[in-house]
Amino acid sequence: MTTPALLPLSGRRLPPLNLGASAFPHHRATLRLSEKFILLLILSAFITLCFGAFFFLPDSSKHKRFDLGLEDVLIPHVDTSKGGKNLGGFLIHGQGHDEHRHREEEERLRNKIRADHEKALEEAKEKLKKSRDEIQAEIQTEKNKVVQELKKKDSKPLPPVPLPNLIGINSGEPADPDIREKRNKIKEMMKHAWDNYRQYGWGHNELKPIARKGHSTNIFGNSQMGATIVDALDTLYIMGLHDEFREGQEWIDKNLDFSVNSEVSVFEVNIRFIGGLLAAYYLSGQEVFKIKAVQLAGKLLPAFNTPTGIPWAMVNLKSGVGRNWGWASAGSSILAEFGTLHMEFVHLSYLTGDPVYYNKVMHIRKLLQKMDRPNGLYPNYLNPRTGRWGQHHTSVGGLGDSFYEYLLKAWLMSDKMDTEARKMYDDAIEAIEKHLIRKSNGGLTFIGEWKNGHLERKMGHLTCFAGGMFALGADGSRDDKAGHYLQLGAEIAHTCHESYDRTTLKLGPEAFKFDGGIEAVAVRQNEKYYILRPEVIETYWYMWRFTHDPKYRQWGWEATQAIDKYCRVSGGFSGVKDVYSSSPTYDDVQQSFFLAETLKYLYLLFSNDDLLPLDNWVFNTEAHPLPVLHLANTTLSGNPAYR
Ligand code: DMJ
Numbered sequence: 001m002t003t004p005a006l007l008p009l010s011g012r013r014l015p016p017l018n019l020g021a022s023a024f025p026h027h028r029a030t031l032r033l034s035e036k037f038i039l040l041l042i043l044s045a046f047i048t049l050c051f052g053a054f055f056f057l058p059d060s061s062k063h064k065r066f067d068l069g070l071e072d073v074l075i076p077h078v079d080t081s082k083g084g085k086n087l088g089g090f091l092i093h094g095q096g097h098d099e100h101r102h103r104e105e106e107e108r109l110r111n112k113i114r115a116d117h118e119k120a121l122e123e124a125k126e127k128l129k130k131s132r133d134e135i136q137a138e139i140q141t142e143k144n145k146v147v148q149e150l151k152k153k154d155s156k157p158l159p160p161v162p163l164p165n166l167i168g169i170n171s172g173e174p175a176d177p178d179i180r181e182k183r184n185k186i187k188e189m190m191k192h193a194w195d196n197y198r199q200y201g202w203g204h205n206e207l208k209p210i211a212r213k214g215h216s217t218n219i220f221g222n223s224q225m226g227a228t229i230v231d232a233l234d235t236l237y238i239m240g241l242h243d244e245f246r247e248g249q250e251w252i253d254k255n256l257d258f259s260v261n262s263e264v265s266v267f268e269v270n271i272r273f274i275g276g277l278l279a280a281y282y283l284s285g286q287e288v289f290k291i292k293a294v295q296l297a298g299k300l301l302p303a304f305n306t307p308t309g310i311p312w313a314m315v316n317l318k319s320g321v322g323r324n325w326g327w328a329s330a331g332s333s334i335l336a337e338f339g340t341l342h343m344e345f346v347h348l349s350y351l352t353g354d355p356v357y358y359n360k361v362m363h364i365r366k367l368l369q370k371m372d373r374p375n376g377l378y379p380n381y382l383n384p385r386t387g388r389w390g391q392h393h394t395s396v397g398g399l400g401d402s403f404y405e406y407l408l409k410a411w412l413m414s415d416k417m418d419t420e421a422r423k424m425y426d427d428a429i430e431a432i433e434k435h436l437i438r439k440s441n442g443g444l445t446f447i448g449e450w451k452n453g454h455l456e457r458k459m460g461h462l463t464c465f466a467g468g469m470f471a472l473g474a475d476g477s478r479d480d481k482a483g484h485y486l487q488l489g490a491e492i493a494h495t496c497h498e499s500y501d502r503t504t505l506k507l508g509p510e511a512f513k514f515d516g517g518i519e520a521v522a523v524r525q526n527e528k529y530y531i532l533r534p535e536v537i538e539t540y541w542y543m544w545r546f547t548h549d550p551k552y553r554q555w556g557w558e559a560t561q562a563i564d565k566y567c568r569v570s571g572g573f574s575g576v577k578d579v580y581s582s583s584p585t586y587d588d589v590q591q592s593f594f595l596a597e598t599l600k601y602l603y604l605l606f607s608n609d610d611l612l613p614l615d616n617w618v619f620n621t622e623a624h625p626l627p628v629l630h631l632a633n634t635t636l637s638g639n640p641a642y643r
Helices: 033-056 059-070 099-129 132-154 177-201 227-238 242-255 266-284 287-304 342-352 356-370 401-413 419-435 462-474 482-501 535-547 550-566 592-605
Strands: 074-076 090-092 206-208 213-215 263-265 314-316 437-439 445-447 449-451 454-456 458-460 511-515 518-521 617-619 625-627
Touching: 177 206, 177 213, 177 227, 177 242, 177 550, 177 592, 206 227, 227 242, 227 266, 227 592, 242 266, 242 287, 263 266, 266 287, 266 342, 266 592, 266 625, 287 314, 287 342, 287 356, 342 356, 342 401, 342 625, 356 419, 401 419, 401 462, 401 617, 419 437, 419 462, 445 482, 458 462, 462 482, 462 535, 482 518, 482 535, 482 550, 535 550, 535 592, 550 592
Parallel strands: none
Antiparallel strands: 074 090, 206 213, 263 314, 437 445, 449 454, 458 511, 511 518, 617 625
């Protein structure tokens, strides 16, 4: 594998990014201790044999063998008076040298070998006197020592990597006083959410703002991993809430521990924790975030140990045992989960110089590329044992969404070098447009869901992110259809705004229909909730960045006011169970993505474009900004697109 130097990122020439295995001696397989012990015994038996044989041989043979071993050895020597030839401070032994000195030297070496060997024999005999259990206990102690050593290594600083150009991380103050005021209001909402979490839920994953205590769900496993802290860090940073940021950093430094017996969602932990930690690292430059991200990533790797390399949905952080969700079609992994690792994993390889992360996600991509796709669509379910699709359901909302997003963002994040990802995105979007995107009777463009050859005319709140994605992917689109995709983005933004506007609370339902005269309205009771989700606001923000049409700020402000009016409680912010009811009930959960995404996108919507410019930053699916990597001249193994 070639390892050429990286192109300069900010006018400096960077050191080579050596991604070969030899660059990571600690990653090489080490001999297991029990094997080492057996080898030691065999070796000492062998030495005994040789040594014994040596003493039984006739004297002449001994000298001959010994001389053979020493003849070509250079022994440091400065005395040339007795006929030796001095070559640069070394004497070539055996050319007219002093016979007596030679014999003395031989004798000294013989004695040393004998003493060393007797010691080794004694040790081996002692070991053999011990019971099997005692020997095993000793092996275990040695193993523990190695584990401790590795732990120490883990907390050592990682090799320094030149940072990409980090532009626009603390600006964006709008000149217009009205916009400034709105931005300040959003910052105040962030402070309210954070302060209450700080007071009532600190260290827990999320907050119950009404019960005023910690909250968690199975995606985070059963331990307190401070999901809200990690998810919120970069929002705090860009809002200039530096004291709060420092509090979060301190907690992470002291308390965030991944050696817990806890089964977590690989996808959620990747997008919220690894994404959040990496963004916090890039923004603040604090090493602790990078170190924690890498430690955590190491804990996710066993999830990839499946017959196909498609990871399990869940992994136990301690045992490394993985499995899939019980509800997934025929034991399948989920497209939006195993397909939403690319951005973070490429950054991990970039920062550590270790190709393992990159190789895992490229393996997934290659496997997907080879598979047949019904109607050119990617089904949501893939069995990690057989490598076959599960049910033929396709969605740009739940179960599918961020897979498409990450194809586009892989291309953007590679400084548009990863053309393979762009092609996969273009192909997928063409099939989606053909089979899933329709106009309702009332003229609203919507994205439906494909279920076994049938289009369900229903769109999820989650699907609304696609408006922003189409706009983001417009530039560079196939056949130069930039205008078309920007228009498609605007239409989706409009439809999603309608789904908010047609409710009592002016907040969007979880899913809405376009059927039998129903237009952008939820029908089933269990689809009427709003859980502080970001996708609609996310699309407003992208549309604002690309068009500067004031209606996007206006729509964003409507949503801000509705959230503040109906979701704010004295203990934080809560989701509501029915957006069509004038007296809503709360679900009593302040989701971590409310701080990571919803409030961040709102804040950016009312900031100038020079805060996190899209030419330099790509947001992961949890709104964590990661810098564009200028990898033009870097070989990352396996992907010709990077060469
Ligand atoms: C977030 O965790 C991410 O945006 C994810 O991709 C799906 N949606 C939730 C919030 O709705």
